[in-house]
Amino acid sequence: MTIKIVLDASVLIDIDTNRVNLVDTFINFVNSKKNYEIIMSQINFDEVANLYHSEMKRRLGKIDNFIVKPLDELEFEKFSSHIQNDLGVFINKADRVVLFQGIKENSNFIATSDTGFFDKINEYRTKKGITTNGQISPITTIGMLNIIFKAGIIDSSVFFDKSLALFKYKEIDSYFSQVVIQDLKGDGNKRNETTKNHIENLQWRFNFYKKPLVDEYKNMKRLGLIQA
């Protein structure tokens, strides 16, 4: 069985940041695991700026199971009209293209680091009554890292290290830059309440990163790879 993963540009941007630096790992994964197809729409691939990511894009362009597909404009227009008018699902164009590609390719997963888009994929699945696991199931960059780990490309120490690096250098940054600043307006009481909410939510986000690591640690202990 070929596992198809449609990528949002945000995932490639995440892995090609200096402090996270997962490019070699990702390329190694795509190169050595030919039972996976990683698919991007041309529009999304172009979103990954040449200025900062040209080397990664050049290397990915040489791998046969990393596939960049041109957008079928006519089909895309029909799809856009359907999800807005019939389903009432509103998504911006760049993300809509990713969802469209995921459906068109009958992909198992759609990977994005954008929580808003993640939620919209889920909304689409709910409204279409899609309950099959592994049919356009949304995953995040941490999910993508988990796949690479489960496929045996990296060992547990790299998995632990990179998961925490993603939380430290990407999650906290994007959370504060996108969410907190715009909400920290108003009087002192309102600010305190907002701050409390943000702390709680970031703790929830941390749990999402922590759980796979703790589960894996327990699994390794069960297999006797770690001494108690």
Place this chain on the structure above:
Amino acid sequence: MIDPEIEKVVSSLFNNEISFSSALKKLKISDKQLQELIDNYHWIPPLDKIKQISKLENDSIALINEVIQKEEIKTQKSKPKCCEVSIRINPLSPRESDYVIPRNFISPLTPVIESFSVMGNCESILVDTQRNSMHAHARTYDHGFEYWMSGRIAQ
């Protein structure tokens, strides 16, 4: 920079609080203009949704574990059941050395190495799960001897 009043209406649309036609009425703009706003809007889910999204992400991880594990087991079945296992020699007690098994070889179907002993420096170990055996190509550099050793695998 989007006008805060317009932003509020588009955000309500994304939050499923109002319909497309209500948004048109509130903003008093054309269909095409509203579509452009939707196409370029970066929606941030409200705070109370983040907990829900985090839970969904955890479900996705559980799904990945399920799907990928099945896939990896299938891949293993179709390949020769051999893998290289590296070994860390304990110089004080060579017979009690540690094995390091590649991560992709560990699955519920993977046998666990039960016992194995090596003397001297070991270059590589080959695990053959079909024959339930394990062989080591060991070499004692000090004396120039070379020999093979075997171990047991528990299913």
